[in-house]
Amino acid sequence: MLHLGLGNFFRAHQAWYTQHAPDAADWGIAAFTGRRRHLADALRPQDGLYTLVNRGPRGDEIEVIGSVVAVHEAGDHGAWLRHFRSPRLAVVTMTVTEAGYQYDPGSPDIAALRQDPAAPVSSAPGRLLGGLMARDRAGLDPVAIVPCDNLPANGDRISQVLRDMAGQVGPEAARAVDRAAAFVNTAVDRITPRAGDADARTALAATGLRDAAPVVTEPFSQWVLAGKFPAGRPRWEDAGAAFTDDVAPFARRKLWLLNGGHSLLAYLGGIRGHHTVDQAVQDPVCRAWLEQWWAEAAEQLAAPHDEVAHYRAALVDRFANPRLRHRLDQIAADGSQKLTVRILPVLRAGPVAARRPRAAVQVLAAWVCHLRGRGAPVDDPYAQATDAGGPVAAAVPRLLRLLDPGLGQDPDVVAQVARQVEAIEQQNPR
Numbered sequence: 470m471l472h473l474g475l476g477n478f479f480r481a482h483q484a485w486y487t488q489h490a491p492d493a494a495d496w497g498i499a500a501f502t503g504r505r506r507h508l509a510d511a512l513r514p515q516d517g518l519y520t521l522v523n524r525g526p527r528g529d530e531i532e533v534i535g536s537v538v539a540v541h542e543a544g545d546h547g548a549w550l551r552h553f554r555s556p557r558l559a560v561v562t563m564t565v566t567e568a569g570y571q572y573d574p575g576s577p578d579i580a581a582l583r584q585d586p587a588a589p590v591s592s593a594p595g596r597l598l599g600g601l602m603a604r605d606r607a608g609l610d611p612v613a614i615v616p617c618d619n620l621p622a623n624g625d626r627i628s629q630v631l632r633d634m635a636g637q638v639g640p641e642a643a644r645a646v647d648r649a650a651a652f653v654n655t656a657v658d659r660i661t662p663r664a665g666d667a668d669a670r671t672a673l674a675a676t677g678l679r680d681a682a683p684v685v686t687e688p689f690s691q692w693v694l695a696g697k698f699p700a701g702r703p704r705w706e707d708a709g710a711a712f713t714d715d716v717a718p719f720a721r722r723k724l725w726l727l728n729g730g731h732s733l734l735a736y737l738g739g740i741r742g743h744h745t746v747d748q749a750v751q752d753p754v755c756r757a758w759l760e761q762w763w764a765e766a767a768e769q770l771a772a773p774h775d776e777v778a779h780y781r782a783a784l785v786d787r788f789a790n791p792r793l794r795h796r797l798d799q800i801a802a803d804g805s806q807k808l809t810v811r812i813l814p815v816l817r818a819g820p821v822a823a824r825r826p827r828a829a830v831q832v833l834a835a836w837v838c839h840l841r842g843r844g845a846p847v848d849d850p851y852a853q854a855t856d857a858g859g860p861v862a863a864a865v866p867r868l869l870r871l872l873d874p875g876l877g878q879d880p881d882v883v884a885q886v887a888r889q890v891e892a893i894e895q896q897n898p899r
């Protein structure tokens with residue numbers, strides 16, 4: 470297997486399932502960082518081994534994960550292509566954040582691949598396309614591409630991005646996408662906050678081993694997949710993964726209830742002085758907004774009432790885990806990329822005008838207040854290029870346009886969000 474986007478979540482999730490598959494001994498993952506090299510530098514001296522701290526509300530379970538057998542920094546394009554040219558490669562997983570799925574028609578990778586399919590390229594789609602061209606040139610069987618980011622229809626999405634890019638590169642690239650890849654859609658879930666210095670001490674105390682990059686995660690885990698694996702795969706189903714024909718209902722439920730709830734808590738909780746998810750979910754004001762958001766989102770889920778109620782109750786317990794200390798500023802980052810997937814589908818599907826989903830509007834308003842300087846520091850390169858200051862009535866359409874141009878031109882949505890922004894700013898003076 471290959472992985473693109475060596476980070477925390479991959480090591481708590483796909484690498485964990487691979488280690489726990491009954492045929493784990495037949496498999497190994499060569500993992501590449503997405504952009505920077507520091508994690509490759511940290512893991513290489515430990516032969517890819519790392520400590521997984523499974524952090525429940527009452528204690529930790531510690532495990533050393535050994536399914537990552539090679540680590541490479543993002544720039545090692547020669548090694549990337551060598552893996553694609555190997556007949557043993559069967560599966561390519563990826564976690565590259567929402568930004569990694571952006572198609573940029575002006576990307577220098579397009580001209581580079583047009584000139585030389587083996588040219589060093591740096592974007593996630595460029596690297597995948599270069600890899601598939603190398604595989605196709607080598608005349609090898611197709612591999613499964615398995616995106617594991619928080620996006621609906623993530624397999625269809627990356628397939629489309631690669632086809633668009635291949636269309637610009639040329640016929641050989643288009644053929645390679647058709648012949649060398651099978652795309653798998655997934656819904657993924659396991660809350661995995663960034664680890665801190667104390668976690669390295671926890672790992673050392675438990676294992677006697679110094680770990681430069683341990684991972685902390687929660688006990689809950691879910692992986693739902695739909696698609697074909699022409700060259701085989703580990704028996705992940707025996708480690709708890711679920712294979713289905715359609716991941717959409719799982720992805721919607723997870724993205725709206727869990728991730729939408731997270732974003733709500735990140736913005737409102739930050740504004741109300743909280744720093745972690747467990748603090749925010751215990752705050753009655755945040756909790757009331759959360760329940761209202763869940764009720765609105767659930768109306769659009771078309772799932773049995775009992776099932777949603779069970780999922781919501783379990784989420785409250787997961788969010789309230791006081792030992793995980795999931796920081797709101799980590800979740801608040803890159804909201805301009807996340808809210809389109811987590812909040813807008815519910816806003817759009819709900820009734821219009823006066824009965825528009827109120828909690829969805831509230832989340833957008835809390836995000837606007839965050840960009841205007843309340844709560845966690847802003848970390849969103851796409852949004853930071855836009856002026857969030859000045860009169861609310863002018864700032865709101867400017868910012869909503871970042872999520873969807875149509876939203877910023879909808880006078881009704883703009884008015885409702887602006888009213889909420891004014892209310893939040895009045896109730897939470899600086």
Ligand SMILES: NC(=O)c1ccc[n+]([C@@H]2O[C@H](COP(=O)([O-])OP(=O)(O)OC[C@H]3O[C@@H](n4cnc5c(N)ncnc54)[C@H](O)[C@@H]3O)[C@@H](O)[C@H]2O)c1
Nearest residue numbers: 474475476477478503504564565566568569618619660661
């Ligand atoms: N952390 C979680 O709880 C969690 C749970 C479910 C899904 N996910 C998904 O996994 C993704 C990664 O989360 P993480 O916790 O591992 O983060 P992380 O910061 O530990 O790792 C992110 C990886 O993505 C790469 N990357 C970032 N932007 C990129 C880009 N534009 N192009 C290519 N590579 C890029 C980074 O270089 C790094 O290798 C999330 O964006 C989310 O979609 C995370």
Ligand SMILES: O=P(O)(O)OC[C@@H](O)[C@@H](O)[C@H](O)[C@H](O)CO
Nearest residue numbers: 619657658659660661728731800
């Ligand atoms: O990983 P991000 O930054 O896209 O989103 C932050 C969290 O909402 C997310 O990581 C959740 O913890 C995760 O999706 C749970 O499965």
